[in-house]
Amino acid sequence: MAYFLDLFSPATYAAFKRSQQDISGFRYRHRFAAERIKPGDKLVCYLTKLSRWFGILEVLEGPFQDSTPIFYPDDDPFVVRFKVKPIVWLDAEKAVPIQNPEVWKTLSFTKDYDPKSPRWTGKIRTSLVPIPQADGEFLEQLMFTQRDAQRTFPLEDSEVTAFETHTVRRADKTVAVTVPTEITSEITPQQGEEAESEVRESIKVQAMLAEIGSQMGLKIWIPKADRGGVLKEWKEPGSAVLDRLPLNYDDATLKTIEQIDVLWLRGRSIVRAFEVEHTTSIYSGLLRMADLLALQPNMDIRLHIVAPIAKREKVFQEIRRPVFSLLERGPLSELCTYLSYDSLRELVGQKHLAHLLDTVLDEYAEEAE
Secondary structure, eight states: EEEEEEEEOHHHHHHHSSSOOOOOEEOOOGHHHHHHOTTTTEEEEEEETTEEEEEEEEEEEEEEEOOOOOOSSSSSOOOOEEEEEEEOOOOOSSETTTTTTHHHSSTTTTTTOOOSGGGGGGGOTTTEEEEEEHHHHHHHHHHHHHHHHHHOOOOHHHHHTOOOOOEEEEEEEEEEEOOOSSOSSOOOOOOHHHHHHHHHHHHHHHHHHHHHHHHHTTTEEHHHHHHHHHHHHOOOOOTTTOOSOOOOOOOHHHHHHHSSSSEEEEEEEEEEEEEETTTTHHHHHHHHHHHHHHHOOOOOOOEEEEOOOGGGGHHHHHHHHHHTTTOOOOOGGEEEEEEEHHHHHHHTTTTTTOOOOOGGGTTTOOOOO
């Protein structure tokens, strides 16, 4: 018997609670990870935004694919499914915060981090990743103990707000959106060395993306304004960097594409596009992605916003704004994922990048739920 992570957003937590609680569903991209899971394995349930452990589900059957609406009234995206039995299921106020000292100091993937640092979140970036056996057994016993003790961990106002989901009906589809309650500037006044440091960091990240793609045998596009700085950081570009894009699009599309921070291409096709947060603000990076989809709604590429782990929640908040959620092509949150700087550093350290496909990136990316 093995343990696997099952991430719930406040919205999917509420949807599962309303359901018969006998099916746990995942997005189509999780289909290969799902194949590792067998009846008798256990899913350890974690509530994002609130950062709490709240349940254990035992797998009875699966995986199988089924699009019958359960978690969404229509176009349910969680089509890779397991039949499950809840062993423990806690209300949100009873769920145990991950930063509770007894939890934080025990789990192998948190105990070496400062609770105030956001770096630990990379360890729980996506569902269906294996949880070390000792951690799984500890969390299962923790859930049993909490079920009996019924300690209360009151929700703060910001956490209550996380459960206030907004939906908009468009044609035959219901779309969830985020409406920020306050407007904060992403750009703080910076001068001298601090501003230069951030520019250098973004260039390093662009170089890291370029190196990963080139090692996988892909061609790389870097905007002309950034190319000199990136090539200083990327010591062995070889012939991977393109001088011009081999694409047949109209001028408006080409001008949009040419400004994207990093592109990976295979032949005459764009495989993946990356916007780096320090190069452009999160909002403007998402806007460029949205512009691209508006100009070419049939373009089939993977889009990524790359930002420090401290900006993770900001990315998810911005990508669910109505302007990005109500695109004709579909919500941008379903087409664009988040990559942290730390995840890229982990990936670039892989010894056999040359033998990997670009799809390995999906194991490091996070979706806005």
